[in-house]
Amino acid sequence: MTRYTDLEYLKLSRFGKISYKFLLFLYAIPVWFKNLGITIWKGTKSFFLKIGAEFKEIGQTFVHGDWKTKVSFFIFGFGSFARKQYIRGVLFLAMELVFIWYMIVNGGNWLSQLGSLGDVPRHVKPGTGTYDPNYDNSFNILLYDVLTIAWAFAFIWTWRLNIKQNKIAEDILKSGRRLRTSKEDMRSLLDDQFHKTMLALPLVGIMIFTVLPIVFMILIAFTNYGTGHDPANGQLFDWVGWDNFGQLFTWSxxxxxxxxxxxxxxxxxxxxxxxxxxxxxxxxxxxxxxxxxxxxxxxxxxxxxxxxxxxxxxxxxxxxxxxxxxxxxxxxxxxxxxxxxxxxxxxxxxxxxxxxxxxxxxxxxxxxxxxxxxxxxxxxxxxxxxxxxxxxxxxxxxxxxxxxxxxxxxxxxxxxxxxxxxxxxxxxxxxxxxxxxxxxxxxxxxxxxxxxxxxxxxxxxxxxxxxxxxxxxxxxxxxxxxxxxxxxxxxxxxxxxxxxxxxxxxxxxxxxxxxxxx
The missing domain is CATH 1.10.3720.10 (MetI-like)
Incomplete structure (x- = not known):
């Protein structure tokens, strides 16, 4: 498309100016989509490069770290305890213990049913005329699977943070400086780290009440959840893949x-x-x-x-x-x-x-x-x-x-x-x-x-x-x-x-x- 100079534009009639601006708008749309595609490609490439850099750093930390750091790869907070940062150690270790306990008691069971979303609908116990209390609920299975997977991501993030904190602490000690005490850590949460303290609760709220419901809703789109497959009526629903989207884009x-x-x-x-x-x-x-x-x-x-x-x-x-x-x-x-x-x-x-x-x-x-x-x-x-x-x-x-x-x-x-x-x-x-x-x-x-x-x-x-x-x-x-x-x-x-x-x-x-x- 030929672009006019400012002088050429001023010479246009009023209708010509409007038409020219409209053509510029139409021309800008495919260019914008092209730039969007380039941005997405660069963002995706940058994301994977950062993931690669993270794995590289984790490997180098394990190879070059001291024995306290190496043990912390398996026992969260061990390095923090060994370096007398007790509050950090308690928080890291509590996260690991709670996650392991949850996966043994409930999480593993929920994840094992993710593929089927349940096999046993509500049914009457033979010879009793009453409903058997032991039956599957597809809605609960999918919901708790989403929560379990989110909990697993939080566990992985905590593990990575635990390793990073060990590396930082080790580097500080090697440079001859001293580490913060637990008391100083708590004070910093109300001082130089106060922004993190204030943002923590809203961030958790956004994850629980916004992000996870959106993920759950997206997953529902790949099931047959509804009339005829409603857990509220003791029925089960299953994965149907892209069938629901197929109905949306079928005009035959x-x-x-x-x-x-x-x-x-x-x-x-x-x-x-x-x-x-x-x-x-x-x-x-x-x-x-x-x-x-x-x-x-x-x-x-x-x-x-x-x-x-x-x-x-x-x-x-x-x-x-x-x-x-x-x-x-x-x-x-x-x-x-x-x-x-x-x-x-x-x-x-x-x-x-x-x-x-x-x-x-x-x-x-x-x-x-x-x-x-x-x-x-x-x-x-x-x-x-x-x-x-x-x-x-x-x-x-x-x-x-x-x-x-x-x-x-x-x-x-x-x-x-x-x-x-x-x-x-x-x-x-x-x-x-x-x-x-x-x-x-x-x-x-x-x-x-x-x-x-x-x-x-x-x-x-x-x-x-x-x-x-x-x-x-x-x-x-x-x-x-x-x-x-x-x-x-x-x-x-x-x-x-x-x-x-x-x-x-x-x-x-x-x-x-x-x-x-x-």
């Missing part, structure tokens, strides 16, 4: 009535919804903020206060109330019918196009106040001398907005736009409380063969987003609970959001030209 059965077709159409509407819910809110929020902040506008605090009040009202209450106002038997429709504007069978929520337009419009009422407050803060911090200079140069109000106000707004609110867009992709509240995903669309019904003798029909509505569809699939609002397919949808949502976020983030002014606004 036509354009309707398949999981892939329904997913594609709901994904399309989800992206349309996210686009309009984000940018209409942004445009209207900017417009309202500019109007309120104009010179000569009276009662500015009153107008801001009214808009802030809409934030104070819980969405659960306000959205349900609005949903009922526009319901089939509500006074809004009756008033429109009395004025002969609409017919007797008119409904806001039973028409595909109208219901989609309504949720986008009503969402403006929810989102505009937030944008108004954000934009108001930005407008108050735009340097006034820029506007004065623009006026002296004869710039019109429109020029001042496009050349001064808008660039500053995009610079400051660009990250918010990105997070708002990704948040709207997963905006459960607005859709569920207004329409419940309706109106029902029978073309979205998908028949899933869950067992040889049992089928399950999962459906969706015209306003369902991927997140509300996922909710229906997992709560039984459809014909059954299919956690495996819900996990697949969750993974795809993550991929879509990640790709869009990475592309847009790299195009944001706040990421590309920060120095221009500093």
């Amino acid at each position: 059965n036509g354009t309707t009535g398949t999981f892939s077709a329904t997913f594609g159409q709901i994904l399309g509407w989800t992206l349309i919804w996210a686009f309009f819910a984000t940018f209409l809110n942004y445009i209207m929020g900017v417009f309202v903020a500019l109007m309120i902040n104009r010179k000569g506008i009276k009662f500015k605090k009153l107008w801001r206060g009214i808009l802030v009040m809409t934030i104070a009202i819980p969405q659960f209450i306000s959205l349900l109330y609005v949903s009922k106002i526009f319901g089939n038997n509500a006074y809004v429709i009756k008033a429109l019918q009395d004025m002969h504007i609409v017919g007797d069978k008119f409904s806001f929520w039973d028409d595909k196009v109208l219901s989609r337009v309504m949720v986008i419009i009503i969402n403006l009422w929810v989102g505009i106040p937030y944008l108004m407050l954000i934009v108001t803060g930005v407008l108050m911090n735009v340097p006034a001398d820029l506007y004065e200079s623009a006026k002296i140069d004869g710039a019109s109000g429109v020029k001042q907005f496009t050349k001064i106000t808008l660039p500053y707004l995009l610079f400051v609110t660009g990250p918010y736009l990105l997070t708002s867009f990704t948040g709207n992709i997963n905006n459960f509240n607005v859709i569920y409380l207004l329409t419940g995903g309706g109106p029902k669309n029978t073309n979205f019904d998908v028949t899933i063969q869950v067992t040889e003798a049992q089928k399950c029909v999962i459906g969706a509505g015209d306003t369902d987003l991927l997140i509300t569809w996922l909710y229906n699939i997992t709560t039984g609002a459809s014909d059954g609970k299919l956690y495996n397919l819900a996990a697949v949808i969750s993974i795809m949502i993550f991929i879509v959001v990640s790709v869009i976020s990475l592309i847009v983030y790299n195009l944001l002014p706040s990421n590309r030209s920060e120095e221009d606004y500093s």
